[in-house]
Amino acid sequence: MRFPLRFACFLLAFALLPLYFLQAQTTAPSITLLRPAAVFDGQDLHPGWVVLVEGERIKAVGPADKLPAPAGATTLELPGLTLLPGMIEGHSHLLLHPYNEAQWNDQVLLESQALRVARATAHAQATLLAGFTTARDLGTEGAGYADVGLKQAINQGIIPGPRLLVATRALVATGSYGPKLSVDVDVPQGAQEADGHDGIIRAVREQIGKGADVVKVYADYRWGANEPSRPTFTQDELNLIVKTANAAGRPVVAHAGTPEGMRMATLAGVETIEHGDGGTPEVFQLMKQRGVALCPTVAATDAIARYRGWRKADEPAPERIRQKRQSVQAAIKAGVPLAMGGDAGVFAHGENVRELELLVQEYGLTPLQVLRGVTSDNARLFHLADRGSIRPGLLADLVGVAGDPTQDVRALRQVRLVLKGGVLYRQP
Numbered sequence: 078m079r080f081p082l083r084f085a086c087f088l089l090a091f092a093l094l095p096l097y098f099l100q101a102q103t104t105a106p107s108i109t110l111l112r113p114a115a116v117f118d119g120q121d122l123h124p125g126w127v128v129l130v131e132g133e134r135i136k137a138v139g140p141a142d143k144l145p146a147p148a149g150a151t152t153l154e155l156p157g158l159t160l161l162p163g164m165i166e167g168h169s170h171l172l173l174h175p176y177n178e179a180q181w182n183d184q185v186l187l188e189s190q191a192l193r194v195a196r197a198t199a200h201a202q203a204t205l206l207a208g209f210t211t212a213r214d215l216g217t218e219g220a221g222y223a224d225v226g227l228k229q230a231i232n233q234g235i236i237p238g239p240r241l242l243v244a245t246r247a248l249v250a251t252g253s254y255g256p257k258l259s260v261d262v263d264v265p266q267g268a269q270e271a272d273g274h275d276g277i278i279r280a281v282r283e284q285i286g287k288g289a290d291v292v293k294v295y296a297d298y299r300w301g302a303n304e305p306s307r308p309t310f311t312q313d314e315l316n317l318i319v320k321t322a323n324a325a326g327r328p329v330v331a332h333a334g335t336p337e338g339m340r341m342a343t344l345a346g347v348e349t350i351e352h353g354d355g356g357t358p359e360v361f362q363l364m365k366q367r368g369v370a371l372c373p374t375v376a377a378t379d380a381i382a383r384y385r386g387w388r389k390a391d392e393p394a395p396e397r398i399r400q401k402r403q404s405v406q407a408a409i410k411a412g413v414p415l416a417m418g419g420d421a422g423v424f425a426h427g428e429n430v431r432e433l434e435l436l437v438q439e440y441g442l443t444p445l446q447v448l449r450g451v452t453s454d455n456a457r458l459f460h461l462a463d464r465g466s467i468r469p470g471l472l473a474d475l476v477g478v479a480g481d482p483t484q485d486v487r488a489l490r491q492v493r494l495v496l497k498g499g500v501l502y503r504q505p
């Protein structure tokens with residue numbers, strides 16, 4: 078699945094081979110002119126524009142008549158396609174698979190790390206081929222530092238997958254997470270337990286030292302089954318997590334769903350709050366003031382409700398869904414930036430676009446809003462200055478979809494072309 082553009086024709090003959098074994102053997106960077114029906118550059122749609130790619134980067138973009146193919150360039154005709162920046166998944170777990178296949182507890186306790194990593198390689202490929210060329214992967218859920226190795230395998234071209242920002246093990250307060258079995262046995266947890274001044278500092282530094290690009294903290298969780306979530310860490314502990322991570326140049330993201338957990342995480346200085354189910358106008362006002370984004374993960378909420386028996390077509394939305402809709406509306410009203418991330422892993426990898434579809438179909442966002450969100454907005458929120466837009470000098474992470482996704486978000490399912498760093502992984 079990995080080959081330079083100049084080998085595009087040659088590769089059709091080998092369509093059934095595992096193409097990712099064909100490594101780029103180029104000496105000079107190849108130049109390719111992509112001629113789609115339109116270009117969405119991360120902000121707006123431009124019919125009749127073309128994109129010039131040189132090596133791993135975008136060389137130029139503009140109207141076709143102002144940008145002829147230079148000498149020696151290959152032209153790739155993409156009739157009917159809209160070309161957009163490679164999409165950025167804001168919240169995934171490559172080490173998890175859908176909870177209707179295996180409960181989270183069973184994945185953490187019964188599945189070997191080898192099995193989980195093998196699955197994750199398939200998940201990484203599915204994510205990339207769905208047009209997501211970058212993913213912020215927010216915790217291995219008991220699989221240790223396996224995400225660091227996955228990222229290395231992708232970067233070294235051993236397996237196809239998105240560029241990863243990894244959180245490694247994530248941090249939880251002792252006793253607050255799971256799995257929970259008998260009180261008489263201590264079982265491996267889905268995240269790293271850490272408490273108090275020294276314990277917090279050590280755990281954050283350990284995760285960063287082993288490769289965490291972001292530090293994820295669970296600011297609240299349910300302490301026992303069948304009870305509501307409550308804050309876990311103290312304000313001092315949250316502050317210390319952010320201070321220690323930021324000193325190492327890493328942002329902190331927080332799982333939080335209670336107003337108090339969200340408030341404490343915001344005051345501590347996290348950059349995004351994941352889920353935010355119980356967000357109130359007051360806490361969203363605070364997030365807005367502090368520049369904290371919400372990653373609502375509506376696709377995960379939708380999937381879990383359906384796993385619990387919600388027959389969506391002919392039953393009213395359950396309480397959790399209604400609450401989520403209120404929360405997202407309140408966030409929008411307060412002007413809180415939204416990160417696009419669905420919590421893929423709870424549902425199938427490769428179905429990442431569900432988050433965008435639901436935000437349009439059930440939460441009132443426009444296709445243009447989610448498109449900007451999943452490209453340029455996510456890039457800005459995650460400090461990825463080298464991608465998320467189609468501009469000269471940025472990475473040639475490009476996706477071609479059939480139709481016009483600025484009019485109909487479902488076009489994002491019609492992925493025909495995937496280019497990552499100038500390397501073709503999928504072509505019409």
Ligand SMILES: [Zn+2]
Pocket residue numbers: 168169170215420
């Ligand atoms: Zn998650």
